[in-house]
Amino acid sequence: MGKAKLLPRRFYAEAPDVVARGLLGKVLARRLDGEWLTGRIVETEAYFGKDDPAAHAYVGKTERNAVLFGPPGHVYVYFIYGMHWCLNVSCEPDGTPGGVLIRAMEPLEGLETMARLRGTANRKLLAAGPGRLCQALGITRKGQNGIDVTDRGSDVQIWDDRTKPGRIMTTPRIGIKKAVDRPHRYLIAGSGYVSG
DNA sequence: GGAGCGATGTCCT
DNA sequence: GGACATCGCTCCG
Numbered sequence: 001m002g003k004a005k006l007l008p009r010r011f012y013a014e015a016p017d018v019v020a021r022g023l024l025g026k027v028l029a030r031r032l033d034g035e036w037l038t039g040r041i042v043e044t045e046a047y048f049g050k051d052d053p054a055a056h057a058y059v060g061k062t063e064r065n066a067v068l069f070g071p072p073g074h075v076y077v078y079f080i081y082g083m084h085w086c087l088n089v090s091c092e093p094d095g096t097p098g099g100v101l102i103r104a105m106e107p108l109e110g111l112e113t114m115a116r117l118r119g120t121a122n123r124k125l126l127a128a129g130p131g132r133l134c135q136a137l138g139i140t141r142k143g144q145n146g147i148d149v150t151d152r153g154s155d156v157q158i159w160d161d162r163t164k165p166g167r168i169m170t171t172p173r174i175g176i177k178k179a180v181d182r183p184h185r186y187l188i189a190g191s192g193y194v195s196g
Numbered sequence: 197g198g199a200g201c202g203a204t205g206t207c208c209t
Numbered sequence: 210g211g212a213c214a215t216c217g218c219t220c221c222g
Contacts (some may be wrong), residue, residue, distance in 0.1 A: 045214070054214070064207065073219050082204025086216050101214055131215045195215095 004161040009150045011089045012072035015020070016098040017045035019091040020186050023158065025165030028105055030137040031155040037137055038112055039105030039127055040163070042191040045173045046184040049097030053178035056163045067146055075147040075156055083138060084131030084136035086141055089149055089158070103174070103185075104128045106193040107136070129195035166190060 007026065012019055023041050030037045047055035049068070053117035056065045056078065065075040065192055068090050075086040076099055106125045107114055114136040115121045127133040134140070139156070147156045167189040174196055187194045 034205080047214075056214080059208075062208080078214080079206060080213060081217090086214060088214085103214085112217050127217070173214070177213085 001187070004159040006150065006152060007073075007158050007160055009071070009073045010149070011092075012089060013093050014091060016048055016091050016100055017184055018124075019098075020044040020046040020088070020100045020184070021168060021189035023089075023100060024168055024186055024188055025163050027160060027161050028102065028137075029157045029158040030139065032110075032113065032138045035113060037094055037106045037110030039133075040108060041102060041105050041158075043102075043104035043185070043194045045101040045103060045186070047099050047101060049092075050181075054173065054176040055097075055099075056179075057086065061097070065097075068099045070094060073148060073150040075144050075149060077134070077141040078146040079141055080131070084125040086130040087134050087137075087139055087144075101130060101157075102133060103130050104132060104139070104187075104189065104191075104194045124192055128193055132195075 003013045011180045018094055023044050024039050028039055030033045052058055057068045061069045067074050071094040072091045074090045078086055087102045088099040090099050107126045118126055118136050146153050149156055149158050165188050169187050169189045170183045173185045178185040
């Protein structure tokens with residue numbers, strides 16, 4: 001990735017909406033069996049703590065959501081609807097809960113492996129949606145929960161390759177039943193790789 | 197192409 | 210026991 005830079009921890013030590021916006025256009029990299037699978041992040045959602053009934057952290061710290069309360073820049077993976085995994089990155093300073101759900105990416109490298117894991121070769125459907133993205137990258141709670149994305153030795157990292165995202169759109173979050181009116185979903189307008 | 201719905205495991209009440 | 214930050218299939222038009 002040429003002049004790309006690994007995003008530093010301070011990037012994540014901000015409010016979830018700031019980090020969610022900032023992650024658009026960045027490159028998500030996942031090392032699976034020695035191969036790097038990468039994609040450009042095109043859709044994210046911000047989840048706060050107290051005051052955000054839709055957030056997992058809202059109920060307080062539990063064994064499941066503990067990563068959200070820890071230091072910024074760590075992977076939080078949870079299981080939903082009996083069959084899907086979802087990838088988040090913790091933000092806010094250590095002790096303050098918050099996270100960003102990574103909902104979709106434009107696949108860049110490792111397309112064949114992603115297609116095999118997903119069971120489809122349709123590039124637009126490889127990682128359009130949080131469940132699909134995790135399936136394409138082989139991400140599970142047991143395997144990746146708690147990983148530090150700012151460590152060069154990690155199997156999940158996020159890079160800035162200096163590509164400017166296009167126009168950023170803001171909408172309400174998807175699939176939730178509480179706080180449905182808050183505009184905390186961010187996406188790159190016109191991208192063919194977003195969900196919904 | 198869009199609405200409806202079943203699948204299915206884990207966590208918290 | 211019920212809710213759940215989803216997905217892909219069916220059925221209808």
